[in-house]
Amino acid sequence: MRTAKDNKLVLCPKCHKLNEFKSEPQQCTRCHGHFYSRQHNSLQYTLAWNIAALIAFIPANLYPIMIVYRLGIGTEATILSGIGEFIDHSLYPIAVIIFTASIIVPLFKIIGLFILVYKAHTGIRLKPSKNSKFYRVLEFLGPWSMLDVFVVALMVAVVELGFITSVAAGPAINYFTLTVIFTMLAANSFDPRLLWDKHIEDKQVHIK
């Protein structure tokens, strides 16, 4: 398998034009954007965003995300207790959707990216074709975690019947949004080509 890197070519990440490798960073001859042959410090950035996301995920789950006032009495709900409420009201499909979008997906993304960074760095148990497919799934899932934030925002705006019932957002919504943004930035700064580079590198070491 030929790669662009072996042939002293680099691909512009924005316009997908092949350029001859000159310097790093270099300017694309087509769109004039500056870029590196691999995303610059990709693993470090991914790791940093990932840790930030993990830290923000803790208060996101501890603080209440939504406060429902009924006749002046407020009940606070965290993400998990909100899901528990759905199950109590036997709204199972919603419980599953919210649980997937706001607990499973962020955790899955954070853990998955940690694993990918670890594999790309050490080359241990690296299966690039499987791992890059996994990466594409993670990238696709990114924005869907915003679901809970949008739901809370809609509830706050729609349910506004004064004293009878109203909904307020809790502080967790800020932290949760940060978690989602950080995981998206982490996924964006990961470069799947590093998986293949490491794979080829390890093979060559074996042959020698």
Added chain:
Amino acid sequence: MNNNLNTKSLVACKQCDALYDKPHLKQGQIAKCNRCGSILIERKIDSINRSFYWSLAGLIFMLPAILLPIMGVTLAGQFHQASLFDCIIVLIERGFFMIASLMFLFAIAVPIVRLSGALYLAYSFKFNRLKPSLLNFFRAYHHLDHWAMLNVFMLGIVVSMYKLTDDTELSVNLGLLAFIFWLICSTMSAVALDQDYIWDKLEEAFANEEKNDANR
């Protein structure tokens, strides 16, 4: 010069850096990478016309989708309804500035910019008004690739409707219909836009100019 031809007849995979000879595709065909399975090049059918009309339609539905109330609730004789824009106003009133601004970005600003960007690109191609500034414009357009979240907001509407029907009387409004159309139009205009084709055409159009610049 020889090398320049070389890069034009080759194509590399964005995901795994594998290098291939550039395949000649007919409209509607897709070339996939052998090694990692991601899409190398895609020639879309009637791309310019399609993205022009879809984004035009999307911009028409934009205002009603944002301003018309999406849904309302009735409880104990009182009624209240809210639109997408109201959501943001309410969040600002309650002091959630970060959420309000991010929601404005992801659910309103980015989709609008993407739609009008696609319209502008398609317009320039359709009526043959290519300018060198389009290169920068299209490069900037790619920065927004991941950040439009209309589809997530749609699921949010469905979930909160389901939630609200449980203990209030829910009424759906025209805003929802407009929002659904807006979502469909903006998705279709993004899907219809053939990026490889546009980049190739832009390069062709301005290659001579650059040569002149280089000679000077």
